Amino acid sequence: MKQISVNANFTVYSSIDELNEVEKELMKKAISAREQAYAPYSKFKVGAALLLENNEVVVGSNQENAAYPSGLCAERVTIFYAGANYPNVGFKKLFISASPEDQLLAKPIPPCGACRQSIAEYEIKQETPIEIYFMGGTGEVYKSDSLRNLLPLLFDKNYL
Known part of the structure; x- marks a missing residue:
């Protein structure tokens, strides 16, 4: 038996104000x-x-449905729209903000597992990392240089 260690590295900004102007x-x-x-x-x-990569910006939000789990997360709405409408354009940076309606959560909220797997598909397809910035409704912003920080042992086409 052996043991392995998997590490993830993030840059932490105290608030949106520490981002550069484009990122802000x-x-x-x-x-x-x-x-x-x-x-x-x-x-x-x-x-x-x-x-x-062509400097277009695509936005999306989560869309729920009474027939759970028929809704879709904001990240997948956004990347699937981009993939469908800009199929040969790479993804550079993804920004995410999440919070309950009744409060501005100050804790950064990363993408769910399904969204991580979907982001991974595009990062693998384009063979370059996608920077991911995420925050709650306010407060700190976490930056990952690649989806691999959020899903280090990812499942990809090489297993199929």
């Missing part, structure tokens, strides 16, 4: 998208903004 504007787009989320059941709103 992208996080503001994610926050704005969060405010437009359709979350009548969970009351948990998530917004995402994706910067593409």
Whole structure:
């Protein structure tokens, strides 16, 4: 038997104000998208903004449905839209803001497992890392240089 260690590294910003101007504007787009989320059941709103290599920005928010789990997370709404409408354009940076409707959660909230796997598909496809920035409704912003920090032992096409 042997033991392995898997490490993840993140850059932590004390607030959105520590981001550079481009990143700050992208996080503001994610926050704005969060405010437009359709979350009548969970009351948990998530917004995402994706910067593409051609400098287009795609935004999305979570969309719930009474027939759980038919809804879709903000991250997947955003990346699937980008993948469908910009199929040959790489993804550079993904910004995520999430918080319950009744409070501004100050703890950074990373993508769920299904979203991590979906992001991984595009990072593998383009063969370059996607920077991921995530926060709650306010407070610290975490930055990962690659999805591999969030899903280090990812499942990909090499297993199929």
